[in-house]
Amino acid sequence: MLNYRQLHYFWIVARTGSITRACEQLNLTAPTISGQLSLLESNLGLQLFQKVGRHLELTEDGRRVLAYAEPMFEAGVALEAMIRSQPGQQPRMFRVGVADVVPKSIVYRLLAPTMSLDNPPLRIACREDKLERLLADLAIQRLDLVISDSPVPAQLDIKTRTIKLGECGIGFFATQSLAQACAGEFPGCLDSQPLLIPGPQSVVRGRLLRWLEECRINARIVGEFDDSALMQAFGTAGTGIFVAPRVIADDLLRPGGVVMLGETEAVAEAFYAISVERRVNHPGILAVAEGARHDLFQQ
Incomplete structure (x- = not known):
């Protein structure tokens, strides 16, 4: 026994x-x-x-x-x-794993609707890591939700429920001084300019490189980053032109900050909510999916 x-x-x-x-x-x-x-x-x-x-x-x-x-x-x-607590006072845990390639502004806007839930109130525990490790923790129920830029890899034998939250094109951003050095119309103005791109773990990387080749842009790649926040930090310091999802452009285009050189829908970046079947009706997951559909991506 x-x-x-x-x-x-x-x-x-x-x-x-x-x-x-x-x-x-x-x-x-x-x-x-x-x-x-x-x-x-x-x-x-x-x-x-x-x-x-x-x-x-x-x-x-x-x-x-x-x-x-x-x-x-x-x-x-x-x-x-x-x-030990009074009814209605104890918050429910909402354990979220975030793939490190997902921009932090996207994560915040996806999770923001969960902060206003009061029946029950939620307490968010958010952890960033590589997708494979997050999915392993999801499988043993250490996480309720994983936010990623890709569905579950086919080679992983994990029973999950995947919700596509939405997709959008990307924008190209640079400091004012770097933007002034870019001659001509977009996307030709990117030719020979320093470019920061997502690392090999990012799904959008391959699409971006193919698009640059199709547009005959001679990309001078000066940095590759698995962490999107680190790429933006280098970009806003003037190291190079960087890419980010179009839906968070307003978060980047602040007075005295960066400018957008152009955008393309030909390079689409998608985002997914991955959970296990028994967690799919968690109020936090429902709030994330609803907010993405009607606010962030307006589907």
Whole structure:
């Protein structure tokens, strides 16, 4: 028979990432927790953790066990919080993973509608990372939603529900001084000018390079960035012309800031909300999808 105390110790170690931190949370000694984990692994006939350096990482079997343990114990935590609080005062967690290639202005505008929800109120926990790692956490329900510029890669065997939030063309932005050095009409004015582009992880990168080639633009690429915010920081400092989704142009075109050299719908950038079936009716996910459809992308 499954020992739920041992399973609880496993859940805490998986959440904290180490036996030492689990000891602090549970107020137990390391030998006690280690012994109980060994018994659990023996009873299940599975290896749940593997040691990587000084840290413990879940094995594939460990991730599968955690997928069942997590909702069980999270429900207990939520129940305890509900009992201790007055009805309607306890916010519901909304755990969002953001692929690092997605512009931060897009993320803010997608998540903004969730901040005004009051039935129930939400508390957002937002984390940025590579898409593959975020999807792994989504699969074991450490996240409720992943925001990405692409659907789930076909090679990943993860059962998900993907909602296309919308798409838009891109704009080319530069400082005033750099814009003055660009001669001629757009897009010819980009020829031989310093250009900052998204890194290989971004879906829009390939489309952008093909479009430049079709327009016979001799791109002088001076920087590649997986992090869109870092690319914009370099661009606004005058390092080069940078690209950004057209729908956030107003956030960039501030007095004394950058100007837009031109735009194209031939290079479309799309954004997706990825969740698992059991989370798809989460009020935060519904608010993100509704806000994207009727506000940000106005579909």
